[in-house]
Amino acid sequence: FGTDYDLVFTTTALNSELPQFIIDPIMTYKQQISLRYRVLKELGLNEVDRSVDELFSVIRTYAQVNDTKQLREELEYFLLKQKQDSPLENFKALPSLTDYLKPDFIRRTSEKLTWQQAVKFACHPLLEDQMITELFIQDCLDQIEEQGYAGYLGSQTCIPHTAPQNGVLKDGISLLIAAEPIAFPNGKKIHFIYPLSFYDLTKHLKAVNQLADISNDSTFLNRLKESSDTKTAYQLIRQVT
Known part of the structure; x- marks a missing residue:
């Protein structure tokens, strides 16, 4: 500089x-x-x-x-x-992860998807609920392709996100749970994709910290991966946050 x-x-x-x-x-x-x-x-x-x-x-x-x-x-x-x-x-006053992640924002897939398909699929609940625009998805895809992309937590989780001006309309988080590992550009094998749509950047710290904690808990991730349906997955996340 x-x-x-x-x-x-x-x-x-x-x-x-x-x-x-x-x-x-x-x-x-x-x-x-x-x-x-x-x-x-x-x-x-x-x-x-x-x-x-x-x-x-x-x-x-x-x-x-x-x-x-x-x-x-x-x-x-x-x-x-x-x-x-x-x-x-002052974490008690801040929203938890499940204040942003609604049960119907969770998707599961057993298909062998490309990382581009997976990111779009993971973002779809937010797009459908008018929390993001197509610009959000495209910017996330562009970022992931860049060398040194750092939108990962632990070894199995990706958190696509962007600035509010790039298609963020409301606060929300969705989740895609993939039974088959998804190969991302940096060689990571991803099972969990959490698109993060944050319009108000002053309130998300607690939710992101909780997300970081569960993304580094291999025992919990295995339980989440093996959950029978999205409602069970949501309850598992709710119990630990």
């Missing part, structure tokens, strides 16, 4: 002399707090260190500490959380 920067946030290590913080694409509240602490400490703006040292000294005077590193981390987390003006994790 031609513009000057002081520090970099990235999901992969970059060739840069600037301070850089490597982060997960989806972070828990504790990870967010930890990141805030590391950034403030790196920039010399953190007053938490002194408070941690003082608390740590008091605790060691009256208690036996078995894991000093973990205790320090927990104290840092607690103090920063107390100072947080607007907590980042």
